[in-house]
Amino acid sequence: DQQVKQNSPSLSVQEGRISILNCDYTNSMFDYFLWYKKYPAEGPTFLISISSIKDKNEDGRFTVFLNKSAKHLSLHIVPSQPGDSAVYFCAAIPYGGATNKLIFGTGTLLAVQP
Amino acid sequence: DTEVTQTPKHLVMGMTNKKSLKCEQHMGHRAMYWYKQKAKKPPELMFVYSYEKLSINESVPSRFSPECPNSSLLNLHLHALQPEDSALYLCASRTTWGTGELFFGEGSRLTVL
Numbered sequence: 001d002q003q004v005k006q007n008s009p010s011l012s013v014q015e016g017r018i019s020i021l022n023c024d025y026t027n028s029m030f031d032y033f034l035w036y037k038k039y040p041a042e043g044p045t046f047l048i049s050i051s052s053i054k055d056k057n058e059d060g061r062f063t064v065f066l067n068k069s070a071k072h073l074s075l076h077i078v079p080s081q082p083g084d085s086a087v088y089f090c091a092a093i094p095y096g097g098a099t100n101k102l103i104f105g106t107g108t109l110l111a112v113q114p
Numbered sequence: 115d116t117e118v119t120q121t122p123k124h125l126v127m128g129m130t131n132k133k134s135l136k137c138e139q140h141m142g143h144r145a146m147y148w149y150k151q152k153a154k155k156p157p158e159l160m161f162v163y164s165y166e167k168l169s170i171n172e173s174v175p176s177r178f179s180p181e182c183p184n185s186s187l188l189n190l191h192l193h194a195l196q197p198e199d200s201a202l203y204l205c206a207s208r209t210t211w212g213t214g215e216l217f218f219g220e221g222s223r224l225t226v227l
Contacts, residue, residue, distance in 0.1 A: 031214070032214045034214070034215060034216075036218075041202065041220075041221070041223060042220050042221065043118070043120075043204050043206075043218030043219050043220045043221050044157065044204075044216075044218045045218070046215045046216065046217065046218075049214070049215060089156055089157075093214045101147075101159045101162065101170060101172075102147075102159070102214070102216055104156035104157055105156060106155070106156055107154075107155075107156055
């Protein structure tokens with residue numbers, strides 16, 4: 001039962017344009033949502049998070065939007081750069097204690113073309 | 115220091131060997147995690163330690179044995195592994211409060227022959 005889904009396994013975008021990565025979830029009991037970026041053979045790197053009580057969080061070129069009624073979040077990268085090419089995972093943390101597990105989506109491979 | 119350090123980066127072992135993976139962080143995080151990641155799949159949680167005590171074991175086979183000797187160190191002892199256990203093993207840590215951001219190490223690439 002995949003509680004966090006990324007339905008696009010890959011995305012290709014031109015340099016300078018906007019990249020939009022999408023994520024859907026099925027469980028209303030998530031407290032925080034996070035986006036991670038991962039290069040091959042490296043650990044995931046945290047990008048940005050959003051609390052379930054907010055609908056937008058921005059950090060530089062990265063903005064995350066949360067639509068709770070649709071159980072949908074998205075990551076916008078503007079402008080996209082070739083160095084952004086990586087696998088992007090969305091993740092969710094259920095309400096509760098600090099050791100609650102981070103539930104990862106299946107990932108989207110972003111390729112930014114020069 | 116915002117790093118989680120994992121050693122070794124690469125490990126090749128036979129099915130009868132005993133080896134260990136090590137993880138260290140000095141951020142004062144009291145929750146530490148082991149994840150396993152296969153190619154083109156998301157990280158899968160294996161174990162969670164909270165305040166040096168095992169709090170979550172995701173039904174991991176006993177050939178994987180975690181250990182948290184102190185608040186900065188996390189080990190994963192490996193014995194009698196199978197070739198299908200070959201994967202990238204990721205250690206992570208986080209604070210026990212706040213946004214829940216996990217800091218990951220670069221991983222240990224394990225190959226079981």
